[in-house]
Every structure is written in structure tokens, then in C-alpha cells.
Amino acid sequence: MAFWRSLFLPTLTFSAIFLFLIHGGHCFYLPGVAPQDLIEGDLLQVKVNKLTSTKTQLPYSFYSLPYCRPEKIVDSAENLGEVLRGDRIENSPYAFNMREPRMCNVICRLTLDAKTAKQFKEKINDEYRVNMILDNLPLVVPIRRLDPESPTVYQLGYHIGLKGQYSGSKEEKYFIHNHLAFTVKFHRDLQTDSARIVGFEVKPFSVKHEYDGKWDDNKTRLTTCDPHSKHTVVNSNSPQEVEDKKEIIFTYDVEFQASDVKWASRWDAYLLMSDDQIHWFSIVNSLMIVLFLSGMVAMIMLRTLYRDISKYNDLETQEEAQEETGWKLVHGDVFRPPNNSDLLCVYVGTGVQFFGMILVTMIFAILGFLSPSNRGGLMTAMLLLWVFMGLFAGYASARLYRMFKGSEWKKIAFRTAIMFPAIVSAIFFVLNTIIWGEKSSGAVPFGTMFALIFLWFGISVPLVFVGSYIGFKKPAIENPVKTNKIPRQIPEQAWYMNPSFSVLIGGILPFGAVFIELFFILTSIWLNQFYYIFGFLFLVFIILIVTCAEIAIVLCYFQLCSEDYLWWWRSYLTSGSSALYLFLYAAFYFFTKLEITKLVSGILYFGYMLIASYAFFVVTGTIGFYACFWFTRLIYSSVKID
Template sequence: MLLNYQHHWIIDNMPVTWCYDVEEKQKFCNPGFPIGCYITEDGHPKDACVINSEFHERDTYYIFNHVDITIYYHVVEDEAKGSRLVAAKLEPRSYKHTHPDKADCSGPPMEIRNNKDDVEIRYTYSVTFEEEKEIRWASRWDYILESMPHTHIQWFSIMNSLVIVLFLSGMVAMIMLRTLHKDIARYNQMDSAEDAQEEFGWKLVHGDIFRPPRKGMLLSVFLGSGTQILIMTFVTLFFACLGFLSPANRGALMTCAVVLWVLLGTPAGYVASRFYKSFGGEKWKTNVLLTAFLCPGIVFADFFLMNLILWGEGSSAAIPFGTLVAILALWFCISVPLTFIGAYFGFKKNAIEHPVRTNQIPRQIPEQSFYTKPLPGIIMGGILPFGCIFIQLFFILNSIWSHQMYYMFGFLFLVFIILVITCSEATILLCYFHLCAEDYHWQWRSFLTSGFTAVYFLVYAVHYFYSKLQITGTASTFLYFGYTMIMVHIFFLFTGTIGFFACFWFVTKIYSVVKVD
């Protein structure tokens, strides 16, 4: 009760809700109800204890050992004797039954003091059926979704965030287009050798811009896995916007994401092999094996460790062993072969053609100023993308850890598109600054610049843990950060891939339209 543990019941695939009045005469329907509440030593009621004035004893726990369940049904006119459940609500109550052997749901509240060791608690319930003529089957979830707390504030905040990010993105795009237009016009007007000697900025590094990066094998593997996650996220959110993955279909969102990830092994293998070949790599077997097993293996190992903790705690949320075997079968029997097929077609094609030739001798990079050094640029690059998602991130974390439902997939899809645009433009802007400073190591930097958004994600998750949650157990803490690391890892690959593709397009474009002697 101190940790606000709750019951979660389901009838006909619908949560049994506890509806109560909140501020401004609004009603909030919670898809769960607490097991009890606590009155502090100074007489302050915590959580649900405020609903009953009889809960007043200090340093006392009150148990909700009785529930009045009301089931609302709608008679189907086309069927002679048929009806459908359209709502299920309850009222938690506390009774210290006058006759425990024959519970009569009467007596004072069931209280437990700290000085008692053994207490016998008798749980009871009552069920009432009421016909509801106005609520239809298709709209039976509306009363839950419409009562979510701060719905209007959420809409305003999301729209405000989208407007700000769109404005900033437009400013960045305008600055880039104006600056590049002047640079390209000036460089293309340099016809004499004397003018060519006065070249400066990003044109000087044209002979090194496509030089293979260090650790090109690892970068290509990350790009392959990131492409797989990027396509999976887009298709999943698109289906969710169409209504196929509504809260009524429990587990449909995760099932769709896993199935799509398994079927998208071919793009992962193709992208990884194509870029690895363009980096001059020759160990194609190692490349395809790492693409198929490295990033998915990290996620599965973390997930399996979290599941072991749930097994050890005896939690019903633990994934059965058979389900884990089925996931492994999907991975090894479908995803891995598809990855090999994609890698085969990727290595079979010619290497990516670059618009300029690479010099044999690397150009020396001059001394960099503070803001063009790698670490400051990477840290600054993740601020703007994180700014466009942190509001959505708050509500997503609430839906995962605070018993709230998330259903605004339309806004989430818009934020996804804005995140892609923002990551691309922020990374391109910083890449342009580095090229103007004659630093041509853009491959890893572009990946890490937008991928650093995941670090801000992790920092925000730590802040959310300490400010919003009341988790004290070691196992629960380990579970929270274990699952958070899975999300951070996936988000790092996702955003990093966006940044790299944006910079690759940008670099290829600007060096293909400029006359290079």
C-alpha cells in the first residue's frame, strides 16, 4: 500500500475501471484500483484514503477487501437473445465484516495497524448488471480514453512542441539553403588557377570526403540494424494510426513490431553489405553474421535477463519458456536467412559510386575550434531532436509504468516524422560546420550526433524514475533500468541511422553539383 500496488482486472478484453471525480467536476476512470491506502503518522491520507472520511486513524493501513462491480451491457437488436458488454466499473470498499463467517458487507473499515503481525482478511464482491442503450460496441472504449488525465493539456503541449520544432527546422533549412547556394555559386565561378589557390572551406576536403571511416565494419552493422528498426517503426505507427492496433487488441502493437522486425531482415543485410563494401571491406561473412546477431543479440540477452528476474520473483508478467523458444525460432529461422539474402544482393551489386575521387594520401586536419571538435558537436546535436519528443516520451513512460493508456497514435506518428526531419537537419547543419573547418571525418560523427539523442533519453528516464515513480525494491529497479536500456539501445540505432543517411545524401549532393578539378 505504501508503494500504491494495484489490482488490474479484465472482463471481455476490457479493463474493469474505477471511476471517480477529480478537479473541475471531471470524472477519471482508472483501469485498476489500489489494494488499500495508508494514513500517515501526522494524519495525512495518502492516495485513495481521501475518498472516505472514515479513514482517519493515524499510522494505519486500510484494506479494500470488497468491490461492487457493475457490468453494463447493450442488447443487440439483430440477435434474439444476444447482448454485448460495453463497460465494466467497480467501487472499492473497506469492511471489517460483522460476521466474518457469513460476510454481510457491514461494519467499520478494515484497518491494520503497524503493531499487528497476523491478520485474517476476508474478500467479498457483488455484481450488478445494467442495460446501457446509448453505448455501442464500437465505442465502448471511449469513456476510458476521454477521461485520461490532462487530455487537453496534452493536446496543447504536443501541438506547441510541434509548432516550435517545425519553426526551428524551417529556420535551419533556410539557413542551409541560403548559405550553400552562395558557396556553390562562388566556387563554380572560380575558373583561374589563382582563384583555385584561394579555395577554402568544404571544397578543400573533396579528395578525402569519402575516405573509409575507422571501424567501418561496426558502422555498417549499426546502419543495417538501424534501417530495420526505422522501417519497422514507420510501418507499426502507420498501422496504429489506421486503428488496427487499438488498445482493444491487447498486445497487438508489440506483436506487430516483432513480426515486422523479423520480416525486415533483408533490408538490414542489404544496407549493411552495401555500405561495408563502399568502405572497402572484404570480410563479408563477418559482416553478415554481425548484422544478424550483434544488435538483436544484445536486446535478447537483456530481455532474457529481465525475464529471469521475473521468474525468480514469481511474477505472472514473466514470458513463458515456450514463448522465448518461439521468438528464437522466428529469429534464427526467418530473420537470419532473410539477412543473408539481403547481404547476398548487397555484395553482388557494385560499390556505391561517389561523385569525387579519394586521394591516396590523407589531408591533414587543421586545429579545430571548440564547437567544431567531435564531442561538443555530438552533445549539441542531440538537444533539438530530444526537444521534439520529450513530451510524448513523458506520456509513453506513463503508459508503461504508471497504469495509464496511450492511444494518441496520430500525434505519435506526427512526432515521429518531425523527429526524422529534426535529426536530419541538425546533423546536416553540424556536418556542414565541420566540413567548413576542413574536418572530413563525417561518417561516425553524423551517426553519433543524432544518436546522442538516446543519451538524453536515458537521462530523462533516470529523472522520471526518481521524480515520478516510487520503486524501492532491487528487482523492480533492475527491471526498470533493464527495459530502459533496451529502449535506449533501439533508439540509438534508430536516430543514428537517420543522421547518417541525411549526411550521406547531403555530402553526395553538394560534391556532385560543384566543379571539382
């Protein structure tokens, strides 16, 4: 209590001072997301990002294809999260002036050879998209719905090209989108006449441009797209084929449209993913599970346990009570340290580390600090929070280790700091090697790899040792009842109390509480969509915590009633087994929703989902363990033992 008081009072004092001074404070914006006021004629520089495909999940740099290049390619500064996501933001030859429309602006002309034609064909066949950025807004393609009243749906980036039959030919051909019709939407300030960009859209066209005479970069005028005659591209009736020795001319238009959308709301259209009713249905579905489990826990706690404890504490009926129920008969063994207790301490500490990271990340996301406009911010925040939560991981594992009468706290601290990250790093290194072999921009560079290793060994490991030292120096947690020297024999159990069966059953309900929201998370990750409904996600996370805790308590009570006192590991595995169902659902999602056909892409998908499932196992298992730990201490501290 003193620890929490010392933590809470300074926080409360700081909050009070902050609220008192806030009226005189100045607003600030996060780096990279401040509004930019533009006047007519200001230069707008379009940046290009990675090429992405939902079929291969392998990003590539924009200039990995022979697109038009500026005089000098300049890489933008990227944070850790952007690098890990495979973002490669660079400048481009697409440049125009604010509120000055352009028509048929020629970027460059190139002639394909067999190699470049093959590169374009491969990317078109894999349905790669080109991603661009203007004023920190991603380029989108508007797609109208059949229902005119429905809001417009936006897809990130435009396809490199398309394939199909043309002019009655039965042979399938490839066509490239070489003309881009940009639309820049802006919100105008009537007082200052400045404007802010609130939208960046494009309509791609494949056009076989024509011109008279020989090509001259400065004098040649296109007959298919001429700004002097107000003639621009409106369709792709004569598409540009991708083939060896074919000439391609890249052009673009830019149109400016005034918009009523304010700068603060410009991301709303991008984040329109689905109907909120589906998420509310997910919440209601999860709440029904929670209410069902809460009813069972309430019945156990208020009726059965209260009656059992009352009878047991009554000396006249103590013998009768012992014959009626079995959980009190194992009081001398229930707190006996389990097999592999060191490993349990490590997993519990790692679970605390993950739990703290997820909780703080969601709080920051709900408060708006992890806006999608701050690209890579979410992943960067999660990595840094994971590192600094090592302090709590060491503390939790050392406290439990001390309770088990352990004496080598340095050994347990080292295993807590190394084991889980080492397993994840091994999987990640194999996957990164595969990505590197595919020459994808998603491969983590050596500099970033060194930064990750430094965060692990330079910050996380020392913090785990500091937390372990503090936790081990604390007085050991005293058990409410004494442990017998000789273990009690466990009677033969019914088939439904078999450890494997009860563990597998225990994971169904926690997974059922989150699987609907899990669909949207997988869609955002693997289908290149935004996910920014952290309010719903936080509610689902709370429901997951309650569900894991309650199912672990219910099954732990049934186990103790059958005189099986080996609850330590089973409490962890009961709720942690929900990770198995998560991985199975990921496999189901792979075969039903994704169109991945390449072996490499499949390995990447299942590799990353294995890491995610492992992390989910650690978090849910720790929740179930602490719930049962609290439950057993509560009930056994309520009975009188001679």
C-alpha cells in the same frame, strides 16, 4: 528506380482491385475483438488478470494470493505480446447472468494464517491492484473530478486493500477490499432485444461481514449484507482487517445499467488520458524547432552553397573560391572510408531495421489494427516486424559495405544479424533472471524464450543474409569525386568544432522535439495507463526524422568548412546522441514521478530504459547518417573537379 517501380506497381494494382471489389466485401473483426450479442440470462464469466503495482513494476498472478478460486483454474490462450507483458488471464468464481442483478453474493470464506496475512499486507503496502476482464473490457474504478462538468477519470483495476488508522488507534492497520460492487453497462438493440457490454466498473469496499450462528455455505445469511432484506454494502465504516486468524468473507454485487454508448465507442472512456491541447502544444513546440533548422538548411543550401559552387565552377575565380571556403578543399578525402567502417555498416543496417519496424507499426496503429482491445497486439507486431525487417537491414549494411570496397559480405551479414540483438538479449536475460528470482509473472517462460530465439535465429538471421546477398550483388555505389591516395592533414580545429562538443550539442534539438510526447509514453508504460494517440505520435516521429536530418546536415556542413573530412561517424553520433538525453530524462522521470523504492524495481526500470535508449540511438543515428550521406554526395557532385 526499377526496384521501386517493381514494388510500387503491384501494390497499386492490388489497391485498385481491392477498392473495386470492396463494395461486395464483408466486414471482419480482428481476433478477440468481435462484438458479442447477449440476451437476458446469458452467462457472463469474469476473468482475472495479473496483480500490478506502479511502486514495484513486478506483476504477479491473481492466484499468487489466497483469493477465492474456482473448482478448476483454466489459463486463457495468450499471444506473445501478452506473455512478455506479464499478463496471466485465468477464470474466476465471479459469474453472473446478463441483465439479472445480484446482491450480496457470497464467493467464499477463508481464515488467514500468519503466512497469508503477511502476503496480503505486503501487496497492500506496495499498492497492488487487481485486474479483471469481462467481454474483453478491463475492470476500472471511476473517479469523479471536483469539476462536475469534467469527464470521469478511470483507473485500471482496484486496490487489494488499504492501510491506515482505525477507531482511534495510533497503530497502522491493513484492510482488504472483500466486497465488490460491479456495474455492467450495456447498449441495447431495440430491434432484437439483444445487448452488448460497453462498460465494466467496480466500487471496492472493505467490510467486516457478520452472521448469526455457525457458518454454513448454503444456509448462512449475512447480517451486514442481505439480499432478502434489500440491504447491501454502501460504505466501509466497519472495515475488514488483515491479521492472523482473521475470518474474511468475499462477496459481490452486480448492477446492470443501460448506456447510450455504442459498442464501437466503448473504449473511448478508457483512452481518455489527457487534454489534447498538451499534445498540440508538443507538436507546435517541435515544429518551431523544425522551422528554425529548416531556415538554417535553406540558407546553407540556397545561399552559401549556391554561391560557393558557382564561384568554384567559374574557372576565372576558382583559386579565389578555394581560398574563401574550405569544404571544397577536402573533396579528395571526404569519401575516404572511415575507421571501423564495418561497425558503421552494422549500425546503419540495424538502424534501417528499427526504422522500418517503427514506421510500419505506426501505420498499422493509425489504421486501427493495434487497438488496445487486442491485448499484446502492439508488442507482438513490433517483434514480428523487427524479424522480417532483417531483410532490409542486411541489404542496407551490405550496400554500404560494398561501397567501402569490402569483400566479405557474409561476415558483415552475420554481425548485422547478431550484434544488436545479442546486446539487448544479454540485458534482457539479466533482467528476466531478476524477475524470475522475485517469482513474478513478468518473468518470460522457457517456452516463450525458445520462441524468441527461434524468431531470431530461425527467421531474422536468414533474412539478413538474404538481404545482404542481394545488396552485395548490386553494383557498388560510385562516389561523385575520386579519393586521394594520401590523406590530407586536418588543420587544428576551434574549440566549438571539437567532436565531443558538437556531438553533444547535436542531440539536444532532436530530443527537444519529442520530450513532451515522451512524458506520456513513459506514463503509459510505468504508471499502467493506456496510450493510444498514435496520430500525435506519428506526427512527432516525422518531426523527429526531419530534426535529426537537418541538425546532422548543418553540423556536417560546418565540419567540412573547417576542412575536417571525418564526417562518417560524427554524422551518426550527432543525431544519435539524443539517446543520451533520453536516458537522462528517464532518470529525471524516475526520481520525480515514480514512487519506486525497491532496488530490484529500480534495476528493472533503468535496464529497460537502457534498452529503449540504445534503440533510440540506433534509429536517430541512422537518420542523421543517411541525411549527411545524401548531403555530401549532392554538394560534391555539383562542383567541377579537374
